[in-house]
Amino acid sequence: MIHQFKRRVLFVLWLASTAACSTIDPGPRPVALVAGLPDSTLKQTLVSCSSGRFERTNFSIAHRGAPLAYPEHTAESYRAAARLGAGIIECDVTFTKDGTLVCRHSQCDLHRTTNILQTPLAGTCRKPFTPAAENTPADAQCCTSELTLDEFKSLCGRRDVVDPAATTIAAYLSAPPPKVAVEAPACGTLLTHGESIALIDRLGADFIPELKAPQVEMPFAGMTQKQYADRLIAEYVAARIDPSRVHPQSFNIDDVRHWIANHPDFAGQVVYLDPRGRDPGFRPTLAGMQALKASGVTTLAPPMPMLLVRDAHGKLQASEYARFAREADLRLITWTFEAGEATDPRNWLYMNLPGYIAEESQMLEVLHALSEEAGIDGIFSDWPGTVTYYANCFGR
Secondary structure (H helix, E strand, O other), rough: HHHHHHHHHHHHHHOOOOOOOOOOOOOOOOHHHHHHOOOOHHHHHHHHHOOOOOEEEEEEOOOOOOOOOOOOEHHHHHHHHHHHOOOEEEEEEEEEEOOEEEEEEEEEOOHHOOOOHOHHHHHOOOOEEEEEEEEOEEEOOOOOOHHHHHHOOOOOEEOOOOOOOOOOOHHHHOOOOOOOOOOOOOOOOOOEEEHHHHHHHHHEEEEOOOOOOOOOOOOOOOOHHHHHHHHHHHHHHHHOOOOOOOOOEEEEEHHHHHHHHHHHHHHOOEEEEEEEHHOOOOOHHHHHHHHHHHHHOEEOEEEEOOOOEEOOOOEEEHHHHHHHHHHEEEEEEEEEEEEOOOOOOHHHHHOOOOOOOOOHHHHHHHHHHHHHHHHHHHHHHHHEEHHHHHHHHHHO
């Protein structure tokens, strides 16, 4: 209890010293990407914005903060996202052994996103570190649900980069330098969901919490799935956040329906993270989109490949999914820009554009098509500055 009180006092003092981010700076990366584009109207427009004044935009959604260079879901990563102009910042919500909601991309990713394997808490891991062997990558599994809040908060956040060929923990956790040269912390500050609300509010951004799928049997310590969903909402109510600033999201349609039915103040902002594109047999229909709209869903968030196709001339255009969603008056946001290597044919985020992206800069052509052809209202990014730059150029 004393440790919790001290931690809370330190957090409040630190928060008080964090001013809302009023100066938006997308940084040098967008300009470098623009320079690599072939000559086109798009390039001319983007070049013309290089000396402009940039403003925060809700078109730019921070995916886990700014994880291209910072430890994801840490205070440092969220502050970076705000400086880069993200109007909405994500906390992926899961829970500890003693029931506290915390920010992690997955309940069981601590072996990748923290230093737990290098601490005595490695003994709590479901699966201890296993070195790589022939045809078997290195692996481990460490979960928030195995730790108390105090134990969780004792860890350091790190970039989610590991070496599957490693035979030692040190090698497993070694990471190449990020694409963007920044002075990222060696030990990122992990946050509870409540702390993320206070920080993101102070930074002047809005919220897009994702209720992560539990990797433990529910109910967990007496908490049912519905209570888990309710607790996420309750922490915004307790913090007196205007519901219009909160966009709760889930891949689980039952979570989405529960929020719509039981939290009317938040219902209009609920986001359905649509997983159906991973089903090879899925075919979108207008009737299906209209049924979602009639059920109270207002916003869909499919991955980028579901929103674009190439025509006979190789031009990017809206997919049937995007056209049907718009016809049904559903808003669209998508994910995840700047995640992985755009030129890597194994990157499934560009799986429907084989051979299209020969240079990393051509991501901007995809972004433009998502905006102008598919009609998205926002996009998650691992480096929000690039999307902020684009959005300011095109009045988004």
